[in-house]
Amino acid sequence: MKGKETRGHLDRERVVAAAADLVKQHGPAALTMRKLAAELGTAVTSIYWHVGNRESLLDALVERTVADLGEIRPAGRTPARRVASVARALRRQLRDHPHLVAMVHERGLTERMFLPAQQALAHEMHAAGLRGARAADAVRAVQVHVVGHVLVERNRERAPVQRPDEHQLWEARTAGHDPALARALARPLDAERLFTLSVRALVAGLLGPGGEVPGGRGGDVARGRHEDKDEGGADATASSPGN
Amino acid sequence: MKGKETRGHLDRERVVAAAADLVKQHGPAALTMRKLAAELGTAVTSIYWHVGNRESLLDALVERTVADLGEIRPAGRTPARRVASVARALRRQLRDHPHLVAMVHERGLTERMFLPAQQALAHEMHAAGLRGARAADAVRAVQVHVVGHVLVERNRERAPVQRPDEHQLWEARTAGHDPALARALARPLDAERLFTLSVRALVAGLLGPGGEVPGGRGGDVARGRHEDKDEGGADATASSPGN
């Protein structure tokens, strides 16, 4: 059952592969140099000769797993839908590799992870009529939204039960004058639904009020209203000293 | 310079406080039971008597720091702006406690962290004309967006230099037919700008095409077009076996 791979000579490739196996089967915490050595049937120190140290082993592992993520092909009849489909596909990829995502995130390599998706998004934003810097902003906004969403999702799933229990908290507190709102917030969160919902809203906002871009006025649609001056500075984060 | 606090008797409160200090000054990695004991001038094992183990010490620490996050007060003349201001304030809070955010995230307590912001958001969504479940969705969408954005931001900041270098990658690849887009994507990312931009888009999308809600038709404005059937299933994540 232990699956020790004694045959053949040790190899950087074999080390990384064994590490991937270990993570896939027992989670990132199980990837210790000693356990890895045991799995490979070698001395701990041999590993160091091939991969340097734990740090670069993790780098190599991340690189490897990122490399065989699938391509992303947009689907849908309108640009907005195609962008949304890319977002969903990206989310699915990330959710299919939960350990990887966690490791990549902890290593600060999130950007590296989804260049393919970035290209697909860039293509669709162009098709939607956005150009240049504005298109780039839209690409990145969607990108960050998806990855951020997945991170928060995974986080929520890992938490077995919330401490003060969001449910009771929302029952107790006023919640203003909308009991239906309070009830809805007290209900458990449907991450998938929230994701599609927020992506749709975000994309709609990014592509502008028209959204569809029938063919005419091009990228100017997304310009937005010009009411965006004097918004900064009044954020008001009050630090309550007493509490 | 070591600041050992030998005076007085040991206390659960003093242990947690010392832990907070350690994290604040040297980062989460510096918080080991042994270093903490040294800082407190006690034996390592004394700590266990007061806080049980490292796990619950971290819980207490997180709870403590979350507790004295400031209130969030919305600012702005329209609901959309007030929601955006809450988002910015929340982001600022999170960014002001980078270590905390990382620890909270690793402990799966993200939800717990921003209940105050949630209440502020709920209030504003109500004011914007959203009701019940729809308002709750909007609240959570903004919430997740902000936290996710901050997580990705922190991640990006921690990464010293991206491996294949996003810059060169985008210069090399086709990037379609929009060189300005490629150039823009090759430029370093301005996280703050992207944040305000994406929040504005998201909020606009959530509040609906009208957005401002002058007073008349109420929540129905945010209903959106009814073109949202038959979108699932065609996500198309192709796993390329060869590459």
Place this chain on the structure above:
DNA sequence: ACCTGAACACCGTTCAAGT
């Protein structure tokens, strides 16, 4: 009720020594 040192089972990493 509180604090202690010794001990256990783990870590990652280095290094001199082997072939």
Place this chain on the structure above:
DNA sequence: ACCTGAACACCGTTCAAGT
């Protein structure tokens, strides 16, 4: 060029023993 065991400096946690 590759692999090894011993050793070092760390971890979190337990436990019997002190007061």
